[in-house]
Amino acid sequence: MYNTAIVYRNFGDPLVRLQSEKRETGPLAAENMRVKMTFAPVNASDLIPVTGAYRHRITLPAVAGYEGVGVVTQAPATAAHLVGRRVLPLRGEGTWQHYVDCPAAFAIPVPEEIDDTLAARAYINPLAALLMLQHYPPVGRHVIVTAAGSDCAGFLAQWALQQGALSVTGIYRSAIHADRLAASGIKPLLETESAAIAQAAGNAERVYDATGGALAQHLLDTMPHSGQFISYGLLSGQPFSLRQHLPVVHWFHVRHYLKTLPAAKWQEAFRMLWAYLRRSRISDAERFDLHQWQAAVRFYQTPGRTAKPLLEMR
Structure with a gap:
């Protein structure tokens, strides 16, 4: 199975350093799950690391993106009930790609009433x-x-x-x-x-x-x-x-608050977040296919924009 990802191998301007790469998916590590991504947003926190601002804690090459939503395709026995369900695949690989591997214990199940365009930006x-x-x-x-x-x-x-x-x-x-x-x-x-x-x-x-x-x-x-x-x-x-x-x-x-947060507390925090998000006004979403990532970044950088760019993994 092949996977397309937006990768950076050197630090600098995201529009220059980010590149689309196609590669074969490897075996799934123990206690990880594999998620077929649906949407991933563009945030400042996705672009700033590419510039090299946090180079002391980033190992290159790296996949861009820190949040998003997708459907579980593979999971360990402890999370088998999540196969076919929507989750936020967090604290694993970068999310600007078609398939993301993440620790099963930190994947966040998405309530049925939360739509994908909201779930995709429910983290950062x-x-x-x-x-x-x-x-x-x-x-x-x-x-x-x-x-x-x-x-x-x-x-x-x-x-x-x-x-x-x-x-x-x-x-x-x-x-x-x-x-x-x-x-x-x-x-x-x-x-x-x-x-x-x-x-x-x-x-x-x-x-x-x-x-x-x-x-x-x-x-x-x-x-x-x-x-x-x-x-x-x-x-x-x-x-x-x-x-x-x-x-x-x-x-x-x-x-600083996430480093020592155990999985149970992590899950509890998101149960609180869903309750707040259900009654919040949020910005509109502007969709871009993954291959249009450059247009999505430029849109994000537009002064006065009122919509959040979302990369759609078709």
Whole structure:
């Protein structure tokens, strides 16, 4: 049986370094399952490793992609009941390929009522949002999220309200996101509205920041000393300075929480996630065949896009 995968053998620009390769599938390792993929999304977390940002923990060649959904075709005896069922084949090989091998204990069964286009993106951004809210609860607080048009920030904002935040302000870059944020009960603020941002930050005791740079600095300088600033990304490409001891700054990286998470806790986390995802507003999906991966990456990089690119494994 042959498998087509999107592979990188050197670090650099994903549009240059990623290549489609066809190869024969090998034997299935013990305690692994094999999954015929249906969809895999394009995320920043899929593209950044290709640039070499995390080269110290990546062995080349590597297959791109960290999440997706598919149907189990082979499984060990302990997971035989999952053959023919939809799962998220996580914590195994890269997901931008037709067949993925993954540890059976960490594969996540997909509930029947969750469609493929939602299931395919139920890991990277939702799990990060859930863990941040568990570790830095928003209940009874005024909250700010930056990069509010992004998927992770969208989950953070919606779920913070569901968990009892007094208010949530979403700072966005493209005006196309304003109506969608307001429809979810989130107060939209354009990132150039410095005075309004300073006023919102003056009451905010939780800031979940994905941008860094000047916006992060502005928020840190104006929020209460009793607040907590959670940094989980640097989309601006620029750092910020710690000019004072307060408010407290936390650095959140989801991989730090997953290293020691046993299979039972891993499965439990997703049972909670399905419940949240069922009642969440999510972005639309734009489908691309796997051989159109370059178009999918370019679409992902388009400023102001409102849909998530999904690679379809036909």
